[in-house]
Amino acid sequence: MEEDFMPRIIGFLCKWCTYAGADLAGVSRIQYPPSILPIRVMCSSRVDPLFVISSFLRGADAVLVAGCHPGDCHYQRGNYYTRRRYAVLRKIFEELGLEADRLRLSWISASEGRRFADVITDYTERIKKKGPNPVKKEVFL
Amino acid sequence: MEEKIGVYVCECGPNIAEKVDIERVLAAVSSIEGVAVAERYKLLCSEEGKKFLKENIEKHGLTHLVVAACSPKQHELTFMNVCEEAGLNPYLFQLANIREQCAWIIEDKDEATEKAIRYVRAAISRVRYHIPLEKKEIEANPDVLVIGAGVAGIEASLLLASRARKVYLVERESSIGGKVKGFAQLFPRMESASALLEPKIKQVVENKNIELMTESEVEQLLGFFGNFVVTVRKKGGEERELNVGAVVVATGLQEFDVSGLPQYGYGKVDNVYTAGEFERMNSPDGPTQGKVLLKDGRAPRSVAIIHCVGRQEKGYCSRVCCLYSLKLAQYLKSKIPEVQVCQFYSDLCLPGKPYQRFYEETKGKGVDFIRAEKVEISEGEGGVAVNYSSESGRLEVRNFDMVILATAMEPAHGSAKLAEILNIGRGVEGFFIEEHEKLGPVSTSLEGIYIAGCAQGPKGISESIVQAEAAAGKILASLVPGRKLEPEVKVSEISEAFCIGCKTCISVCAYNAITFDELRRISVVNEVLCRGCGNCAAACPSGAARHRHFTFRQIYHELMETLR
Numbered sequence: 001m002e003e004d005f006m007p008r009i010i011g012f013l014c015k016w017c018t019y020a021g022a023d024l025a026g027v028s029r030i031q032y033p034p035s036i037l038p039i040r041v042m043c044s045s046r047v048d049p050l051f052v053i054s055s056f057l058r059g060a061d062a063v064l065v066a067g068c069h070p071g072d073c074h075y076q077r078g079n080y081y082t083r084r085r086y087a088v089l090r091k092i093f094e095e096l097g098l099e100a101d102r103l104r105l106s107w108i109s110a111s112e113g114r115r116f117a118d119v120i121t122d123y124t125e126r127i128k129k130k131g132p133n134p135v136k137k138e139v140f141l
Numbered sequence: 142m143e144e145k146i147g148v149y150v151c152e153c154g155p156n157i158a159e160k161v162d163i164e165r166v167l168a169a170v171s172s173i174e175g176v177a178v179a180e181r182y183k184l185l186c187s188e189e190g191k192k193f194l195k196e197n198i199e200k201h202g203l204t205h206l207v208v209a210a211c212s213p214k215q216h217e218l219t220f221m222n223v224c225e226e227a228g229l230n231p232y233l234f235q236l237a238n239i240r241e242q243c244a245w246i247i248e249d250k251d252e253a254t255e256k257a258i259r260y261v262r263a264a265i266s267r268v269r270y271h272i273p274l275e276k277k278e279i280e281a282n283p284d285v286l287v288i289g290a291g292v293a294g295i296e297a298s299l300l301l302a303s304r305a306r307k308v309y310l311v312e313r314e315s316s317i318g319g320k321v322k323g324f325a326q327l328f329p330r331m332e333s334a335s336a337l338l339e340p341k342i343k344q345v346v347e348n349k350n351i352e353l354m355t356e357s358e359v360e361q362l363l364g365f366f367g368n369f370v371v372t373v374r375k376k377g378g379e380e381r382e383l384n385v386g387a388v389v390v391a392t393g394l395q396e397f398d399v400s401g402l403p404q405y406g407y408g409k410v411d412n413v414y415t416a417g418e419f420e421r422m423n424s425p426d427g428p429t430q431g432k433v434l435l436k437d438g439r440a441p442r443s444v445a446i447i448h449c450v451g452r453q454e455k456g457y458c459s460r461v462c463c464l465y466s467l468k469l470a471q472y473l474k475s476k477i478p479e480v481q482v483c484q485f486y487s488d489l490c491l492p493g494k495p496y497q498r499f500y501e502e503t504k505g506k507g508v509d510f511i512r513a514e515k516v517e518i519s520e521g522e523g524g525v526a527v528n529y530s531s532e533s534g535r536l537e538v539r540n541f542d543m544v545i546l547a548t549a550m551e552p553a554h555g556s557a558k559l560a561e562i563l564n565i566g567r568g569v570e571g572f573f574i575e576e577h578e579k580l581g582p583v584s585t586s587l588e589g590i591y592i593a594g595c596a597q598g599p600k601g602i603s604e605s606i607v608q609a610e611a612a613a614g615k616i617l618a619s620l621v622p623g624r625k626l627e628p629e630v631k632v633s634e635i636s637e638a639f640c641i642g643c644k645t646c647i648s649v650c651a652y653n654a655i656t657f658d659e660l661r662r663i664s665v666v667n668e669v670l671c672r673g674c675g676n677c678a679a680a681c682p683s684g685a686a687r688h689r690h691f692t693f694r695q696i697y698h699e700l701m702e703t704l705r
C-alpha cells in the first residue's frame with residue numbers, strides 16, 4: 001500500500017477509563033501514531049451504532065470503541081450494552097459486505113497508558129496494511 | 142443572535158508551543174464561519190490567563206468559547222468557571238485536548254499541528270450546537286432511615302446521630318443487637334460480646350437523635366435521594382410515614398437451613414447441632430445456662446466440628462465459618478478441658494492480620510484438624526459417626542459424642558421482599574449487591590441507599606463496622622443540613638413528541654431513573670436519579686431520548702468535522 005498512508009481512526013473513548021488512559025499515555029510521553037481521533041463520551045454505552053456507521057460513510061478508515069474493563073464501567077453495566085451493540089454491528093457489517101475488521105472494541109483502563117498506545121499502534125499497523133476505507137470512494141455523500 | 146465564537150490556544154509554556162505550530166492553527170481556524178477571534182496565550186490556566194479569557198469574553202461579546210489546551214480532566218472546570226464569571230453559560234464552552242492527546246504523543250511537529258487543527262475545528266463545530274444548561278438545586282432532607290439494628294445498623298446510627306442527624310432505626314425483632322447479641326465471646330480475642338455490645342445498645346437507647354422502632358418493618362419507599370418517603374409498620378399496629386434523605390440497609394444474615402442436606406443427619410441423629418444452636422447452648426442465658434451437655438445430660442468427651450456445611454450448595458464461602466469454628470473449639474476447651482475436639486475442614490479460610498495466630502493458638506490448645514471431603518454423619522456405636530474421605534482418598538469413620546455443623550450463611554429472610562420495596566438489586570447469592578465492588582462498595586444502584594454489614598455478604602464484626610462507618614460517612618458528606626443538592630446537569634431527557642412508548646430506555650437504565658407514564662404512554666426521566674451515562678440515548682430507536690451535552694447533533698457534528 002502507499003508508504004505514507006496514515007489511517008484516520010475514530011476513537012469513541014469513555015471519559016472515565018479509556019480517555020483517562022489516553023491522557024496517561026500523553027503524560028508518560030509515550031509516542032504513538034497520530035491516526036487516532038478521539039471523541040469523548042461519558043460512557044462507552046453512549047456510542048450509538050449510527051455514530052460508527054456515520055464515521056465510515058464520512059471516510060474514517062477504522063473505528064475504535066473503547067471503555068472500562070467489564071465490571072468496571074462507572075455506570076455499572078454500560079459496557080455490557082456496548083459489547084452487545086458492537087457484536088450486532090459486526091454482524092451487520094459482515095452482512096453488508098463491509099470490512100468488519102475495521103471495527104475494534106477494546107477495554108482500556110485509566111491506568112493503562114502504555115496499553116492505550118500499544119492498541120493504537122497495533123490497530124494503525126493493521127489498517128495501514130489494509131489500505132484506505134474503500135467505502136469512502138463508493139458512497140456518494 | 143449572531144454567533145461569536147472565541148478560540149484561544151494555550152501555549153502551556155513550552156509544552157504545546159514547542160510541539161504545535163500555534164500560528165498555523167490560528168490561521169486555519171480564524172476564517173471559519175462564526176469565529177470572531179482566534180488568539181494564543183502563554184498560560185490560560187494561570188490567574189492572568191483566566192483574567193485574559195474573562196476580559197476577552199466580555200470585550201468581544203462571545204457567544205461560545207473554545208479553548209485548545211490540556212485535557213478536560215485538568216482544566217475543563219477552571220474554564221467553565223471563567224465562563225460563568227464572564228456571564229457566559231459554562232456549557233457553551235468546549236475544550237480541545239491538544240496537549241495530552243496531541244503535543245505529548247507526537248514527535249513530528251507537522252503531524253502534531255495537523256492533528257491539533259483537526260481537534261480545534263471539531264471543537265468549534267461541536268460548540269455551535271451546545272445548549273446552555275442550568276444548574277439545579279433541590280432541597281434535601283438530612284434525616285436517615287437505618288433498617289436493621291445489629292452491629293452494623295447500630296454503628297451507622299450512632300455515627301450519624303453524633304453529627305446531629307435524626308436517625309430512625311427500624312428493627313423487626315423486639316430487641317436490638319442482632320446476631321452478636323446471641324454470642325458469648327468474639328473471635329479472635331475471645332472478649333465478651335456483651336462488653337462490646339451493651340454500651341452501644343445503651344447509647345442507642347439514650348441518644349435523643351435516634352428514634353428506635355422495634356417490631357417494625359418497612360413497607361414502602363417512594364421518592365429519591367434527599368427526599369424519600371418511607372412507610373413503616375409496627376407489628377399488629379399503626380403505620381407511620383417518615384421523611385428521610387438516605388437509607389442504610391443493615392439487615393444482616395441468617396444460618397442456612399441444613400435440614401435440606403440429609404447427609405449431615407441433622408434432626409435425625411442425636412447430638413448433632415448447628416453452630417448457631419451450639420452458640421446458644423454455650424450462652425449463659427441459654428437453655429442450659431451455658432453448660433455444654435449431651436442429650437442424656439452428660440458432658441461430651443469428644444466433639445467434631447464440620448466445616449463448609451452448605452458451601453457447595455450455596456456456591457460461596459461464608460468467610461466467617463472457619464473462624465467461628467475455631468471459636469467454638471475454644472469454648473469447648475475452656476469449659477471441658479479434657480474434651481477432644483476435631484475440626485473436619487476442606488479448605489481453611491483465615492484471611493487478615495490476626496487469624497493465622499488465632500488458628501495456631503486454637504491448635505495449640507489440643508484441637509485436631511483433619512482435612513476431609515464428602516463428610517456424612519450417621520448414627521454410630523454409642524455416639525455419632527463421622528464418615529469422610531481422607532486426604533489420601535480413603536474412606537474413614539470416626540465416632541464422637543457430639544457433632545457441630547459450621548453452616549453457611551445466607552441473607553436474612555425477607556431480603557427479597559425488601560429489595561423489591563427499596564428497588565435495589567441482589568446478587569445471585571441473594572445478598573444485596575453493591576453499586577461497584579471497588580468504586581462503590583457500600584452504595585447501591587439507587588442513589589441515597591447504602592448497604593452495610595452482612596446484608597451485603599457474610600463478614601465479621603470488624604468489617605461490618607467498617608462498612609457501617611463508610612455508609613454513614615457517605616451520607617454525612619452528601620447530605621448536609623441546610624445545603625441543597627446539585628444533581629448532575631448532563632442528564633437525559635425524553636421528548637414527549639418522539640417517544641413511542643417502547644420502554645427500551647427503561648430496560649437499559651441502571652439507576653431506575655426512567656419510569657413509564659401510563660397516561661401519556663411515554664417514558665419520563667427522573668433528573669435527580671439519572672447519572673448521565675447516555676445509554677438510553679444510544680438505545681432509543683426513535684431518537685426521543687437525548688443525552689444533554691452529548692446529544693446526537695453535538696457528537697455528530699464533532700465527528701463530521703473531525704473527519705473532514
Ligand code: FES
Nearest residue numbers: 014043067068073
Ligand atoms: S464509563 Fe467507561 S465504559 Fe461505561
